[in-house]
Amino acid sequence: MINLTAYLKRINVLIADPDDKIRLLVKDVLLQAGFTNVTLANCGEVALEHIRTTDTDLLITDWRMSPVNGIQLIDYLRKDSSSPNPYIPIIMLTGKAELKDVAHARDSGVTEFLVKPFTAKALYERLVMVIENPRSFIISTDYKGPNRRRRTDIPPNGEDRRINPPLNDES
């Protein structure tokens, strides 16, 4: 049996959150799974500097940060020509949970969205989604980020399509 923990040590995760308690809590949840390379940032500016200078594989970020907030950070990472890692998977972990907030985050290019308060299971589910079900990227003049329509990632041959059982022939 493959020991997942041994391999997760290879992954570099960055957590950007202004709340020191939540930062440490998220780190602890990741450590429990076997991640060991987890870096903490208290704002978007620090997070960006870290991504510029290290091989970061995954970003977990809050929205409300200052001076650079989570959305500005994602905008830069996804769209700026000098972005060090435009395809980095991003999980937004935030207390901003109104529908308009989710849509805004999605349109900025987040990969997964998780609302605070959160559970360990919900965070792990997002990690699994990011790693096992990566979405294709759209590059257009007004959007660059993960495909916002997950269903269009269905293989073209339709092998993952649900097959309805045949209707009963009552004739």
Next chain:
Amino acid sequence: MNEFTPSAKLIKPPNKIKQKLSSAVNVRDLLNPETVNKAQKAIDERKDSFLIWADEDIEALTEHLSALKKDTITKELLEKIVKCGEHLRDRGGTFGYELISLIAKSLVNYCLTIHQPDPKHTVVIEKHIDGLKTILHERIEGNGGVMGTELIKGLQQLTAKYSQ
């Protein structure tokens, strides 16, 4: 042009994380009940710490409320209230105190609608802080059952009445 127009490009970026893991690794193992429970236990073990943090935030809110009663509402004061409210909203439910999160969310959302000073806002903020104090004092976990529902309903009516 949007992502569904023919001129938009669809690409498959390399899955860097998957490349770093062995192909034999099944990341779905993260969702094994044993793994999830271990991580959730790590969260739950900090419940006592949460109560201390919540107490600090509610104490700070009480001080901000006193300042509100003495002076007019300022942007700086509102920001301080929102910050405490966000701590309680984001942390409460994570540690099993969903009702704290719900009331704090209502407080934050209300404060974000305030654009003009008005004494009525102090009343609404005070009612939220009173609710938070009660829940913390009584250690009411979860959504508070019938009492919690009534409390949230009352706050919703109050905020609807006074929202600008």
